[in-house]
Amino acid sequence: MTIQQLKYIVALDDERHFARAAEVCMVTQPGLTIQLKNLEEEIGIKIFDRNKVPLTPTILGTEIINKARKILREADEIRDFVVNEKNLLEGELKLGIISTLSPYLIPLFINAMKEAAPKVHFIIKEGYTGHLMRDLEIGAIDVAIMATPTGNSNLIEHVIFKEPFVAYLNESHPMAKEDFYELQPGDKTELLLLHHEYCYNAQLLDICGLKSSDKIKEQFTYDINSIETLKNLVRAHLGFAIIPQLSILNEAQSQLFKPFKEPIPVREISLVVSDSFSKKLLLEKMNEAVWNCLPDALKKDFAYKKIRWNDSPYFVKAISKVS
Numbered sequence: 001m002t003i004q005q006l007k008y009i010v011a012l013d014d015e016r017h018f019a020r021a022a023e024v025c026m027v028t029q030p031g032l033t034i035q036l037k038n039l040e041e042e043i044g045i046k047i048f049d050r051n052k053v054p055l056t057p058t059i060l061g062t063e064i065i066n067k068a069r070k071i072l073r074e075a076d077e078i079r080d081f082v083v084n085e086k087n088l089l090e091g092e093l094k095l096g097i098i099s100t101l102s103p104y105l106i107p108l109f110i111n112a113m114k115e116a117a118p119k120v121h122f123i124i125k126e127g128y129t130g131h132l133m134r135d136l137e138i139g140a141i142d143v144a145i146m147a148t149p150t151g152n153s154n155l156i157e158h159v160i161f162k163e164p165f166v167a168y169l170n171e172s173h174p175m176a177k178e179d180f181y182e183l184q185p186g187d188k189t190e191l192l193l194l195h196h197e198y199c200y201n202a203q204l205l206d207i208c209g210l211k212s213s214d215k216i217k218e219q220f221t222y223d224i225n226s227i228e229t230l231k232n233l234v235r236a237h238l239g240f241a242i243i244p245q246l247s248i249l250n251e252a253q254s255q256l257f258k259p260f261k262e263p264i265p266v267r268e269i270s271l272v273v274s275d276s277f278s279k280k281l282l283l284e285k286m287n288e289a290v291w292n293c294l295p296d297a298l299k300k301d302f303a304y305k306k307i308r309w310n311d312s313p314y315f316v317k318a319i320s321k322v323s
Helices: 003-015 018-025 029-043 059-086 102-116 129-138 185-189 198-207 227-235 280-293
Strands: 090-098 119-127 143-148 155-168 241-244 257-259 266-274
Touching (some): 090 102, 129 266, 143 155, 143 198, 155 280
Parallel strands (some): 090 143
Antiparallel strands (some): 143 266
16 A cells, blocks of 8 residues: 555545546556556455446445545645754754864854854764764764765765865975975975874875875874864974865965965865755755855855755755866
8 A cells, every 4th residue: 555546546536537537646547547456456445436427435435535635644744844854944963074174164164054043053073084974874963074075875975165285384495485386305204194084194195196104204203183283393394284275264474385286186075964864954054154154265266056955865066166
């Protein structure tokens, strides 16, 4: 027994005619007739007396049709409830964000979300990529803002923007006086990395053409988890760093950072949810809030596109680079 079959018998009761009922249900008349027959055979009861004109329900058929109408009303209530929940902009939301982005984006994002969804209470957790992916899968957090692609088929990724990397150099670096940075042979052994941020480090190693971090900075071992600490090490002439552009947002006058020459390395930043996440309107608001709070310098090469949903649970048109 299916909801669709119940819709068919209700339509037949309303129209008392197979052809008209089939037209209302937007199916062929043979298709509707077959479904009615299948339902009657399943429950072992004739719902309609086909020998009467117009078509007339049997005594038990009338009771079944009345129950079908009630079930269909309740199904509509479930649908309305789900739609309302998806569009609800209140309650609690657990948000995770990678530690290399959190200090720079969260202060901007919170102010934007206060305006967009003032009734939503955000619980924000800063963490490493691997930890956030695990937390999404087990339901410890609802949404994560992180670098993608994750390569995890259980997660849904909605791209917001692409963040360029910049080189952070001390005054004695050979490229310190140049307008743009190009990797120097001596830089490979001077690259400063973050402990535990394996995905982030892998991208930096790739930028520098390195296979691993085993031979970097043999003089000392460190366990650093902060981009701000990396910057201080650079200022102390203890290496050089490749850092995200948002991390120099408040250093516009500084001479320590240099943009890369083309092609500029970037990382993709996305809203990531589990495949069971349903609050689509809130996700759209978060997508818009993150984009709106970005500095113009970060948005100029990319076009904003809202998260758009079709009939499937998740569908997104990601940001594309403007040609």
